[in-house]
Each structure stands twice: as C-alpha cells, then as structure tokens.
Amino acid sequence: MAAIPREKPSRIAQARAGFAQYKADVKERGKAFFPYAMWHDTIMSLVVVFTIIGLAAIWKWSAWGPHHDPTQKGLLGPIVDPPADPGTTSFVPRPDWYFYFLFYLLRIFKWPESVFLGTIGVPTIALVLLLGLPFLDRRLERRPSARPVAMVAGVLTILSMGILTWKGATAKEALASEVIQDVPRWIQQENLPPAAVPGAKLFATAGCTACHTYAGSGGSNLGAPDLTNIGSRNLGIQFQINHLKCPSCVNPGSPMPKFASLGEQRLHQLAVFLESSKGTH
C-alpha cells in the first residue's frame, strides 16, 4: 500500500489521478467499442437518416400541388419562395428557425440605445461563456445532483433559448394587405394632411411595417423603433430621404435595408408622411 499522503493533493493532482483511474478501470472492465457501442451508434444513425428522408418526403409531397407551382406552401413550407427581387421590399426578413432566438433578441433590445446589446453584445457574451465553460466550472465533481449551480444555469439557458425560439417562430407578421386597411385610422388619429396620404399607403405596403410599428399597426422586429411620432423630432424631409436611401450612412450601425430602389418620387412621399407623423391624439 502506498504511503498515505499527509497533505491534501492539489486539484490538478487529483484530476490526473482520477483520469489514470478511469483509464485503468476502462482497460480492466470496459467493453469493446465494436460491436457493443457501435451497434447502438448504428441504430441511432439509421433513425437520423430515416427522419431526414421522412422530413424531405413530407416537405415535397405536401407542397407540390397539381399545378406544379414551386411556391405553393405545404406542411413544411414551400419548395422555394418567389425569386429574389431587390425591387420589392414588402418581404418580411426571416432567418432559418435556429436563428430565431437571435432574431427575437432584437425585439427586446430596441434601436438606438440598446440594439447593440441584441446584435453583438448578448451573443458575444454567450459565446465567450460557452467557450470558457470548462475554465469557469473547475470542480472535478461530475454528478448532476452535486452541481446545483451548473444545473440551474443549464436549465435557465435552455428555457430562455427555447422561449426566444418559440416567440420568434410565432411572432406576428405584418401583411401589407392587412396593414393597408389601417391607413384611414392613421389619418384620423395622427391628423395627417392630404399630402401625407400617398406616403402612408406606401408605408403600409412597401415592407416598412415588417419591422416598424406605427400607431399600433405592424410588427416590431430587428430592433426597429416605433414611428408613430417620428415627425415630432423635425428631422426634415431631406434627412428622411437620405436615411431611406442609405440608413447606415446616416445612422452608422443601422441594420435597416436600403430603400433607394423605390425612386425619388416615392421616397419623397414617404418622407412627407414620416415628417407629418407627430403622434396620435
């Protein structure tokens, strides 16, 4: 029998001894990877492949209608959406589902004060914490029952990501055909002059309300601010036009797409509408 150590062994000495013990135990009473573990891996892999094939089949056969229209939606969405068109902006920007948690973070952090937290801040901190986990949790204990802090942190992380993903998936989309019906209410509530009406209709249909809210209409996305009383800031028609043409040139760091493709006349109409929006009464 080895001499009984008089001092507490250091953490790393304990860790090394534990791993040496692990190696010895596995050698002595482990079982061969092939066939035992590999058999389980094979079954699981077959489940994975058949699940993927099943998803592909449901996607294809529920979407492809008798008219062979590839944009027709099935149980799992369309085969493909209409071709990309930089000219139409009435499309709601939506990432693949596994980015929904990031997407929804931007509803929580609003432009301009804290949107940086949603775009870069929180994801960067989360990534650094994830990479650094083995160095933050340096105890050798592995049993979940003896790691209450880690377990609570893990459950909270899963819950918050799950909720953000769910909220992102069920977020209400602002459809142009629905928002356009709100225009008369806007005119009344905001006391809009007749000159602002073409801009209001354009605002409802050109995709602005995919991200911006206005007098209770539209969906709030990607940190975009509410524009109900943007006009009370008196930024000026020319500022509004310049901003619509190139948002990030005027507001560095703005994630808003450029709307220069609308053309001078329509940009002017939009600018008049925005400058006339002094808030609801």
Next chain:
Amino acid sequence: MATTRRQPTKAQIRREKVEELVIYPIDWLEERSGLVGGIRYFLFRNVPSDINWMQTLGSAALTAFLVQAITGVILAMYYVPSAATDPATGKPVAWESIVNISDNLTLGWLVRGMHKWGASVFIILMFLHMGRVFLFGAYKYPRELNWIIGVLILLTGMLEGFTGYLLPWDQTAYWATVVGINLNGTAPILGPWLAQFLRSGQEIGIETLPRFYSLHMLILPGGIIALITLHLYLVVRLGVTSPPWSKEAAGGEPVEADEPARRPGLTRPVPRTANGTAMQAEPGGRD
C-alpha cells in the same frame, strides 16, 4: 500446435494460399502506414461498460453531417450559383436551377430535401449532444479542449446554415441575408469590414451569391471537417465518460478535497489513518 506434421491435404494448401492472398495486402498496408493497427485500435478499444443511449448523440450528429456532405456534393453538380437573369424566362439562374433540381431531376427533390432538412437535424443533434456533455460534466479535465472544439463545430455549423440559406436566391433568402449582413455590420471595428466582404461591395449583388457559395461549400466545410477530425481524435484518445451517476463508473466518482467520501470502497479501497478513521477517498488511491 501438434508436434508431428502430417502431409497437408490439397484443400488445406488451397486455403492457405487464399489466406495469404487476403493477408498480404493488409500486411503491406500496415507495414507502410500503420493504418490497420489504427483502425483496429479504434474498433476494439475499450469503452466504459455503463455507457448509455444518450452517448449516441455525437455519432448521430456525425451521421447528419455525412448526409449533408454527400447530398451537398450531389447538389453542387446541378446548382448554378448565378444571380444573373435568364433572358428566356426573366428569372434568376440560381433560382431556376433550384426549381429544376426539385422538379425535373430524378430524385432531385429527395437530395435537396435531405440537404435542407438535414441541416436542421444536424443543428438539433449538435445542441442535444452538447446538452448531454454538459449533463455528464464531460467537459471537465482532461476534456476541456474537446469542449472548445465542439463549440467551434457548432459555430461553423450555424455559419453553414447562414451561408446556405441564401443559395436558393428566393425572397426569403435574399431579405433574411440583407438584414443578417447588416446586423454583422453593426459590430465594432470588424463589423463593417466583414459586411463589405460578405456582400462583396456595398450592396448584395451579382457577386454576393458566388461568394456565399464558395464559403458554404469550400471554406466552411474544410474548416468543419478539420474540426470534426480533431474532435474524434480527442474522443478516441481521451475516452468516453461513464454516466456520472453510474454505480460502476470508470474512474469512480470524483471526491472533492474538502468533502468526505460518500461511497467508500465501491471502486477503490479507502485508506485508513493510524487512528482508524477513514481518510477522504482520493481518485487513484487504489494501487
């Protein structure tokens, strides 16, 4: 072994010749590369006897990745990464090639469908695998580096998702990427440079699509394959952990220096001090 040798029958001679034919190339390869021994070690190495079904999630994620690799190679034979407009139809070439793959090619829908849905399955399995490693505390010594590599694989996998999303060149793809790149652009210092690089200019245009295609099918897969290889090498080198709650866990349960032994004698004898009280069990205490 018999000491007296009888004359071998014709059948025995024939059998020996066949055996030699099979063994010779294997020996040839082993002598020159050591690969056969490597594969033998990989297959017949011992793993803890108490591993459970949760520990198949890593190889399940690997399978999902292989599905992506194979279907991706096939798609690359038919997909055209061009945002130019087809003069005959007025539609973008890339979008048309996606419709062609899904509609006209034999089993094209299956290959594209598996690639599209396999991506989600791959991401889900990576997250589940990460959850399993977290639950088992398997990121602790000596597997810290493999945890970091795993997080980098997850990150690369999600970048694959981001770059692949644009390739069908449809409205969803286009507008999600416009905003996605703009969001990248908000990062300090590197952000605007990164956004400029991804777009290949100030706007998403004709050059953006080939750039995303190159990232998606050359650069990122190269990176992720290298990371997965390293990940697997470390799994084989360091071994798979036992479930920490297992009664016969390999390595026993770790006991903190300031904690009394909870289950002495299960995997190792508990050393006793001179006055007969049990010492704290120390990993590796067994000689």
